[in-house]
Amino acid sequence: MEGYLVLIASIAFFAYLLPGSRNHYYAILGWTGITAYLFSQLPVYFAENNFIYPALAVLSIPFLFITIKLLYARNSTVMQLSHAAAIAFLIFAPFAYVGPLGDLLISAVLGQVTWVLAVFAFPVERVAWNMVMHDAFRVEIILACTGIQSIAIMLGVAGAVPTTTRQKVAAFLLVVPVIYILNIFRNVFVIMGYTGQWFPFLPEIASNGEYGYESFFWAHNVICELLALGILIGIAYAMFLLIPALGEFADDLISVYRDEFRRAVDRGMQSAALRKD
Secondary structure (H helix, E strand, C coil), rough: CCHHHHHHHHHHHHHHHHHCHHHHHHHHHHHHHHHHHHHHHHHHHHCCCCHHHHHHHHHHHHHHHHHHEEEEEEHHHHHHHHHHHHHHHHHHHHHCCCHHHHHHHHHHHHHHHHHHHHHCCCCEEEECCEEEEECEEEEEEEEECCCCCHHHHHHHHCCCCCCCHHHHHHHHHHHHHHHHHHHHHHHHHHHHHCCCCCCCCCCHHHHHCCCCCCHHHHHHHHHHHHHHHHHHHHHHHHHHCCHHHHHHHHHHHHHHHHHHHHHHHHHHHHHHHHCCC
């Protein structure tokens, strides 16, 4: 089901990029598909004790309502945001839905990860085309482990505003090689931390009942997720310096959603006061 939700969002955002007077409806469908996908993945997130994506799912609800309202009004800032999302989906979709292409990326990433592990003298056995093993612990590399999602998002952000050829090239070089290389080392750290059992701490919050999972939780769900967030913020800041119009767009976006959120809160408080009266 979740695969269909991503496909629906991808098709909707692709349609949004086509000329037309009703393309804001496609953007609404795209954002709704993203929100539905986040909620469809909650059982997976909870099974992995992942706390970031469930939080994003909850926050996506008010974001979606505000976005739908602003898209109906054809707010230019939110239309730009939808343009960025559409570009991100166009980059990501081929890897997600063209099996050989996604598998090629996964295999390439795992090959580079095993090479780095060998440099660090950390022995692993490649037990499948997308899986390695150390001691009794196996780690499978999936598409989400390749960094393609982060790359697509950041390139989508870069495409939110008009840019020169020089800015496009600079943004590409800032995003693609940096995220790709850092993601290789992220995978290396997770594999070493999990299979080497570096972080067997606080099983009462980190365990999912699987032996040794605590080390995966701390390495993948906490340390790497927080580091990745910080790195993406740093890359975004660097892009704002390369493309000043992105900084202005970010300011407008924050103002638009902040004002809408405040108005929604004010209306809620007024309604509550009227019910009391």
